[in-house]
Amino acid sequence: MKPVKKAVNPAGISEKVIRLLEIYTLIAQNKFPSLALLMERFHVSKRTIFRYLELINIIDPIEYEKEKDGYKFTAGDRIKKPALNNEELQAILAAGESVSHLGSVFKEDFLKIVMRTFALRDIQNDKHPIVVKAPDAVFSIKIESILKILLACIQEKRAVEIIYNARHSKELTKRIIDPYVVVLYEGIWILVGYCHLRKTIRSFALDRIMEIKERNLYFNAQPDFDLKAYLSTPWGIVDGKEARIKVRFKKEISDYILRKDKWHSSEKRTVLPNGDVELSFTVAGVDEIKRWIYSWLPHAEVINPRWFRKQIKKELSASISSHS
CATH class of the missing domain: 1.10.10.10 (Winged helix-like DNA-binding domain superfamily/Winged helix DNA-binding domain)
Known part of the structure; x- marks a missing residue:
């Protein structure tokens, strides 16, 4: 031996x-x-x-x-926590401000991690030098439950089965989804993944998922899928038919329009001799960009395509009628 x-x-x-x-x-x-x-x-x-x-x-x-x-x-806690300088503290406070918009669960978890990791007595005060103005995430016990399932399945590369209530058709459909990522967009949680029903990458609002089940179906992401490219194609990330939109903004608000280098990755801009500004975008669906255009009324005018211009005119006429 x-x-x-x-x-x-x-x-x-x-x-x-x-x-x-x-x-x-x-x-x-x-x-x-x-x-x-x-x-x-x-x-x-x-x-x-x-x-x-x-x-x-x-x-x-x-x-x-x-x-x-x-x-x-005898003297208490002996684990030494790193102290933060002023710049590092401001970064922590700014991050906390951003996380607070994700919902109470995320905010509480963030605070626990920070307090456990750094030598801070309390960072919950109303005197932060940085304030992040962003829409609060739509959050509920149901969405929290859906998020937990999705995050686990994304990490393990397992499919989920959902019952989805489509916004436009109001149709309930059962789908098998390979979940790739969850995106927070304008306060709405959205799942991006491969839909086996439609045989393509689709987006699903979590608040319109009626039921969700974990499936022991393991997947590999589509080899040609590029998340960055996918998110840059539409105005936001809600699916729809691709369209090329041209909008003209009056010179009275041109300084507001030109203060950003780009409002969208596909943007092309032209400053006209009279001071007006024309912006062109390629978007996937017009619902989201329409809301953005409305936020600039009465200083915005849709130039192309004609069908979209007519749609805007019809909706504005209906609104005028309602306010008469």
Whole structure:
């Protein structure tokens, strides 16, 4: 029989030092290790454990906590948390502002992580120098449940089965979806994935998912799928028929229009001699860009395509009639 080789400790560190470090870490993590636990863990006598504890007590005073039946540091938490300088603190506060729009669950988890990681007493105050103005995410117990399932299945590359209530057709359909990513767009959670019913990549608003089930169907993403390209094609990410839209903005608001280099990745712009600005976009569906155009009324005019111009005219006429 070959002799069993003894495990070699890293860098020649003795067994005693390793045990001392492990015990120190357990106490520092507020695990309140008991004599019985340490004896069983290291297969040593009570006397040996007492010697280890005496050595740790010389470094950092410890005491026995009767209620926990274990040991703790007399001075409290010994895990040193990194302190933040002013710039780093502002970055944390800005991130917290952004996360707060995702919903209370995400905000609470973010705060727990930050408080556990850094030496901060409290970052929940109303005097943040940075405020992120963004739509709050549509959130509910149902959406939280759907998100948990989707995030798990995305990570494990497993399909989901959903009952979906389409917004335009109002039709309920059962679909198998390979979930790729969840996107938060204008406060709405949207699933992007491969739809086995339509045999293509589609987007699904989480608040219109009536039912969802995990499936043990594993998938690989479509090899030609480019998320960045997919998100840049439509105005937002809601599916629809592709259209080339041209909009003219009056010179009175040209400074607002020109303050951004681009409003969309497909944008082409022309500044006219009279000061008006024309922007052209390629969008997938007009519902989202229509809302954006309406936000600039009465200083915006749809030039092309003609069918879209007529649609805008019809809707505005109906609105005028309602307000008469």
